[in-house]
Amino acid sequence: MEEYYLICEDSLEGIFTGIYDAYLKKKPHGQIHLSLGEDENYRLFAAYESCQPDEQKAARVAATIIREFGKETYLAICRALASEKPDKGEAVYKTVVTGLSMKDKRDIMGNLANPYIHRVFELARFTANEAHYHVEFLRFKELENKILYASMGPKNNVITFIVPHFADRLPLENFVIHDEVRNIFALHPARRDWYLVSGEEKDWRTEHTFSEGEKMYSELFSSFFHTIAIKERNNYGLQRNMLPIRYRRYMTEFQENSSI
Amino acid sequence: MEKDLMIHGKENMPLMEKLKILADAAKYDVSCSSSGVGRRGDGTGIGNTLSAGICHSFGADGRCISLLKILFTNECIYDCKYCINRKSNDVPRATFTPDEICELTIQFYRRNYIEGLFLSSGIVYSPTYTMELIYEAVHKLRTLYRFQGYIHVKAIPGADPQLIQRLGLLADRMSVNLELPTAEGLKRLAPNKHRKNILSPMRQIQQGITQNKNEIVVYKHAPSFVPAGQSTQMIVGATQESDYQVMMVAENLYKKFELKRVYYSAFVNVNQDRELPALPGGPPLLREHRLYQADWLLRFYGFEAGELLSEQKPNFNVLLDPKADWALRHLELFPVEINRADYRMILRVPGIGVKSAQRIVRARRNGNLNFEDLKRIGVTLKRALYFITCNGKMMYPTKMDEDYITRNLIDRKEKLPFDRDGMTYKQLSLFDDSEECLWKNII
Numbered sequence A: 001m002e003e004y005y006l007i008c009e010d011s012l013e014g015i016f017t018g019i020y021d022a023y024l025k026k027k028p029h030g031q032i033h034l035s036l037g038e039d040e041n042y043r044l045f046a047a048y049e050s051c052q053p054d055e056q057k058a059a060r061v062a063a064t065i066i067r068e069f070g071k072e073t074y075l076a077i078c079r080a081l082a083s084e085k086p087d088k089g090e091a092v093y094k095t096v097v098t099g100l101s102m103k104d105k106r107d108i109m110g111n112l113a114n115p116y117i118h119r120v121f122e123l124a125r126f127t128a129n130e131a132h133y134h135v136e137f138l139r140f141k142e143l144e145n146k147i148l149y150a151s152m153g154p155k156n157n158v159i160t161f162i163v164p165h166f167a168d169r170l171p172l173e174n175f176v177i178h179d180e181v182r183n184i185f186a187l188h189p190a191r192r193d194w195y196l197v198s199g200e201e202k203d204w205r206t207e208h209t210f211s212e213g214e215k216m217y218s219e220l221f222s223s224f225f226h227t228i229a230i231k232e233r234n235n236y237g238l239q240r241n242m243l244p245i246r247y248r249r250y251m252t253e254f255q256e257n258s259s260i
Numbered sequence B: 001m002e003k004d005l006m007i008h009g010k011e012n013m014p015l016m017e018k019l020k021i022l023a024d025a026a027k028y029d030v031s032c033s034s035s036g037v038g039r040r041g042d043g044t045g046i047g048n049t050l051s052a053g054i055c056h057s058f059g060a061d062g063r064c065i066s067l068l069k070i071l072f073t074n075e076c077i078y079d080c081k082y083c084i085n086r087k088s089n090d091v092p093r094a095t096f097t098p099d100e101i102c103e104l105t106i107q108f109y110r111r112n113y114i115e116g117l118f119l120s121s122g123i124v125y126s127p128t129y130t131m132e133l134i135y136e137a138v139h140k141l142r143t144l145y146r147f148q149g150y151i152h153v154k155a156i157p158g159a160d161p162q163l164i165q166r167l168g169l170l171a172d173r174m175s176v177n178l179e180l181p182t183a184e185g186l187k188r189l190a191p192n193k194h195r196k197n198i199l200s201p202m203r204q205i206q207q208g209i210t211q212n213k214n215e216i217v218v219y220k221h222a223p224s225f226v227p228a229g230q231s232t233q234m235i236v237g238a239t240q241e242s243d244y245q246v247m248m249v250a251e252n253l254y255k256k257f258e259l260k261r262v263y264y265s266a267f268v269n270v271n272q273d274r275e276l277p278a279l280p281g282g283p284p285l286l287r288e289h290r291l292y293q294a295d296w297l298l299r300f301y302g303f304e305a306g307e308l309l310s311e312q313k314p315n316f317n318v319l320l321d322p323k324a325d326w327a328l329r330h331l332e333l334f335p336v337e338i339n340r341a342d343y344r345m346i347l348r349v350p351g352i353g354v355k356s357a358q359r360i361v362r363a364r365r366n367g368n369l370n371f372e373d374l375k376r377i378g379v380t381l382k383r384a385l386y387f388i389t390c391n392g393k394m395m396y397p398t399k400m401d402e403d404y405i406t407r408n409l410i411d412r413k414e415k416l417p418f419d420r421d422g423m424t425y426k427q428l429s430l431f432d433d434s435e436e437c438l439w440k441n442i443i
């Protein structure tokens, strides 16, 4: 039995296109797999094909997902596809296949006994958790020109899930969020919509001079942070569980010289 | 004139020093939650709120830092024996100006350090006078600074009810501290406070909330009154009450005063007062933890205080969480069949949290679940296995014997004794739903 591997670009569009092409094959879905980029261990009896991301194909898959499974599930799938894990394409593809054969399609994500659906659920949760961590722990610093600037280093591609939160709460601020891993920037001009640009287009990092207030407020907050803990209750283990070490290098209160 | 002196006497103290003094003085208030109200920004100011609340940092004690928790002033005319700010203590005193409070809140908020402000105060001159100061600061923050994030303020017992009413229209959450579980304890340790004075603003806020909900039904844009509800806290371990008494008080507060949250604060002996227990082992943190677990059972698991404890068994088991403890005393109800038992019963199984229970009920619609499925769903099987069957079978053949199961439930790496630093609350949080981060929601 021949196995087909469709190699997709690692993006929403790329993977949705892959799903579209998988259906075009008109072969049993058990024989078709989505994979991202090149597979290191080539299988001898498998056929490899690469899919070109196609906006229209992707849009049709997205529309089907929303129509059949509802917006919530669509969002969960988007989160799963923002994951860093390479099996996400396959999991989403097989989830769509399983879901379309279910009686109650709207309840697809409740079907956790299915391993693919469970995997999508799990990947979506990883992304959601990490996005939430950034909503909690992201720190802005004020630049000389009053722009608020934040850097982060997320494992999953969370930026589009967190910017709306900050845009809603800081509508009158100019702010920038930089994903250092992917080198993408979210830019929010005061009173206007935010947008993404990739790092090649604009290098903001060269422009860092912090405002005067920045030094003062970062010191005030660091001092507050240390003061508010009750020493009779010290519990570094608990602190580590709640605030994983890897976020700390971006956080004002954990930076030695908190302003510069 | 005299009043002015009292408040503005130390105005030229540097902000850094004030913040240190007034955060240090506020830290024993345990509530730091920013939950209970979801409100989007309206585009004209700064801030919004999320109904689940957001923690922004975690201090060395592992407690969540969500709000800028400060006192307006740590001057106080009262002399509560357990309080660091009491009149008879010789500690540095400081007082903020309303503008300082507003600036700190806004500047911290913009940088995503905090979700908002928690403002409490020592009592200067009189409760009403103190409330006026708080009102002035909060009013300024809401109107002049257009702050739409979270605000939690203390209602000071004995203050003019009109002021409480007005403040309630600006704040998201209000709280009046019960301080101690019983009136006798209060009388002994906080001689200037009276139970009645504490309960009456609590009642007023409750009624205000109810009335406001009705108004909002009629006039959609009626301003909201304390939309995130009210909370309170009591100190445990400073007086002699049993866990049973504490839980009965909490249950009453939930039922009769419709509180959103009751906080329990393990007594920290800051004053070494002769009237107070010395606590050589540090604050009673494990006891506090058990109380929080039980509190969750009341709020989310459908338990009543009387099911967990009684006059005959007035204190929680040190070795077992209250849910496992309850299950072991009711082995006749187990094992339950996962594919058929109703939601409320599944919720009572040790090793199954609220989210897992919901997922089970949802997932079993697509066919019978087995143990592998339960594991995927997030059930902690090593705890649940004594209490459940899947399709009529237990996971392993197991004796339904109290001692045997107890030994197995305790004998894990989470083994006590409780170590203040090495052991984490997460390991100890025995509700076992991996998603349910107990402490995040508690503090």
Ligand code: SF4
Pocket (backbone or CB within 6 Å): B076, B077, B078, B079, B080, B083, B084, B085, B086, B087, B121, B122, B123, B190
């Ligand atoms: S009223 Fe009592 S508890 Fe409150 S600050 Fe004054 S002394 Fe402390």
